[in-house]
Amino acid sequence: MRWDLLKRDTFTSHETRLCAKRFNHKRQREDDKVECRKEFKKGGAIHIQSSFFTGVQYPPFPVTTHKMADHVPMAHEAVLKSSCPLPEETPQIKGYDFNQGVDYRALLQTYLNTGFQATNFGRAVQEINNMIEKRLEPIKDSEEKALKNEFCQRPVSGCTIFLGYTSNLISSGIRESIRYLVEHNMVDVLVTTAGGIEEDLIKCLAPTYLGDFSLPGRELRSRGINRIGNLLVPNDNYCLFEDWMMPILDQMVLEQKTEGTHWTPSKMIHRLGKEINNPQSVYYWAYKNNIPVFSPAITDGSLGDMMYFHSYKNPGLVLDIVEDIRRMNNHAVFAKRTGMIILGGGLVKHHICNANLMRNGANFSVFVNTGQEFDGSDAGARPDEAISWGKIQMDSKPVKNTTFKKLAVFQVFADASLVFPLMVAETFARHAGVLIGEKKED
Numbered sequence: 001m002r003w004d005l006l007k008r009d010t011f012t013s014h015e016t017r018l019c020a021k022r023f024n025h026k027r028q029r030e031d032d033k034v035e036c037r038k039e040f041k042k043g044g045a046i047h048i049q050s051s052f053f054t055g056v057q058y059p060p061f062p063v064t065t066h067k068m069a070d071h072v073p074m075a076h077e078a079v080l081k082s083s084c085p086l087p088e089e090t091p092q093i094k095g096y097d098f099n100q101g102v103d104y105r106a107l108l109q110t111y112l113n114t115g116f117q118a119t120n121f122g123r124a125v126q127e128i129n130n131m132i133e134k135r136l137e138p139i140k141d142s143e144e145k146a147l148k149n150e151f152c153q154r155p156v157s158g159c160t161i162f163l164g165y166t167s168n169l170i171s172s173g174i175r176e177s178i179r180y181l182v183e184h185n186m187v188d189v190l191v192t193t194a195g196g197i198e199e200d201l202i203k204c205l206a207p208t209y210l211g212d213f214s215l216p217g218r219e220l221r222s223r224g225i226n227r228i229g230n231l232l233v234p235n236d237n238y239c240l241f242e243d244w245m246m247p248i249l250d251q252m253v254l255e256q257k258t259e260g261t262h263w264t265p266s267k268m269i270h271r272l273g274k275e276i277n278n279p280q281s282v283y284y285w286a287y288k289n290n291i292p293v294f295s296p297a298i299t300d301g302s303l304g305d306m307m308y309f310h311s312y313k314n315p316g317l318v319l320d321i322v323e324d325i326r327r328m329n330n331h332a333v334f335a336k337r338t339g340m341i342i343l344g345g346g347l348v349k350h351h352i353c354n355a356n357l358m359r360n361g362a363n364f365s366v367f368v369n370t371g372q373e374f375d376g377s378d379a380g381a382r383p384d385e386a387i388s389w390g391k392i393q394m395d396s397k398p399v400k401n402t403t404f405k406k407l408a409v410f411q412v413f414a415d416a417s418l419v420f421p422l423m424v425a426e427t428f429a430r431h432a433g434v435l436i437g438e439k440k441e442d
Helices: 026-041 068-079 104-113 116-135 141-147 167-171 174-183 194-203 217-222 236-258 265-276 282-288 302-313 321-333 347-357 383-389 416-426 432-441
Strands: 003-005 019-021 046-049 054-058 160-165 189-191 225-228 231-234 338-343 364-369 409-413
Touching (some): 104 116, 104 416, 116 338, 116 364, 116 409, 160 174, 160 321, 160 347, 167 174, 167 194, 167 416, 174 194, 174 282, 174 416, 189 321, 189 347, 194 236, 194 265, 194 302, 217 225, 231 236, 236 265, 236 302, 265 282, 265 321, 321 347, 338 347, 347 383, 364 383, 364 416
Parallel strands (some): 160 338, 338 364
Antiparallel strands (some): 003 019, 046 054, 225 231
16 A cells, blocks of 8 residues: 655645555545545644545644745754854864874874864873873972871872772783882872782782683683683682782781781781782882772772681781771872872772862872763762862863863773773873982982
């Protein structure tokens, strides 16, 4: 069965698209068209009655005698609306021209004006470089005395940089980027989860392998292989970790009982970095450079498993998280400026942001994650939400390249395994000569 357009000359302009049933009987079809026209002119619904087709209702259409041409100027104005001029300094969108050859530094620099997350990446690079610039500013003697506190054993700098990351990044090759920063004393405070501690130490005992996201869990479990995304960790690695950890826990209990050692998670991590004694480890260098590592959920992982088993073999170990929170917060409170670089979300993001709340907000902030805001999670919260809590300063330097001012808080929606090594390359590594020279002078 077919529908044909009614002829244009039988209707007004608003009726030109009205369809009717094409009937085999010509006379019946003409009668239907007449009835259709009558009902339409009344502004009511069209009810077609015929020997071939009955009962179809069409909604009423507005009746008008205006020509379609009368509406053209309005449509033209809507489509071709004139623009207000943008400021002359507004950047133009332009990407990298490969006709110039392959220059990776130039390529990354064009990200700033590429748009979308590439622009967020470029702005994040600028923000980290601002942290580094302020970090290198000389400190007056009076400022140094005022900023010293009982828990901070590191030199006072113009900007204290907090680096937070989730455990999966240590499981991945991002571990090496983080280790580089810690090895060369380029950051001041680390915050991570239990997995972010143990995975680094376990890699010093046995490797993690590359697998595939689609490997079946049932088969892997039967073979004693654990999957982290597309990474594979043989369960024997955790057996080796237990063999390495138990004597250390025994020694910690002994020192607690005989010497009155007051253990905290950060002190425990400091000891583990000393005991691993491996330059491939992030926490070896944290120990060597006296960079504090805070992990308030240190029991949530294999480390917690080890402490659980050990509590039956040699009970008594106590970890004080209250001393750690005082120490963590004081690193923010007694700082001239603070910068936050947070990879991922959840505990590490909130722990760093909350410490900076104690100083009425951080001065510089860069977030790299894939979290979404719609579920109300901390992981997906935009920086503006942190401003509402006082975790980021309201008077952060605005971005001045458009009239639409924004706070200098940058969130890159991306997998950190893709973008963080590039960020390090364009920031800390590019300024390595100055930063490492500063460390040697200290």
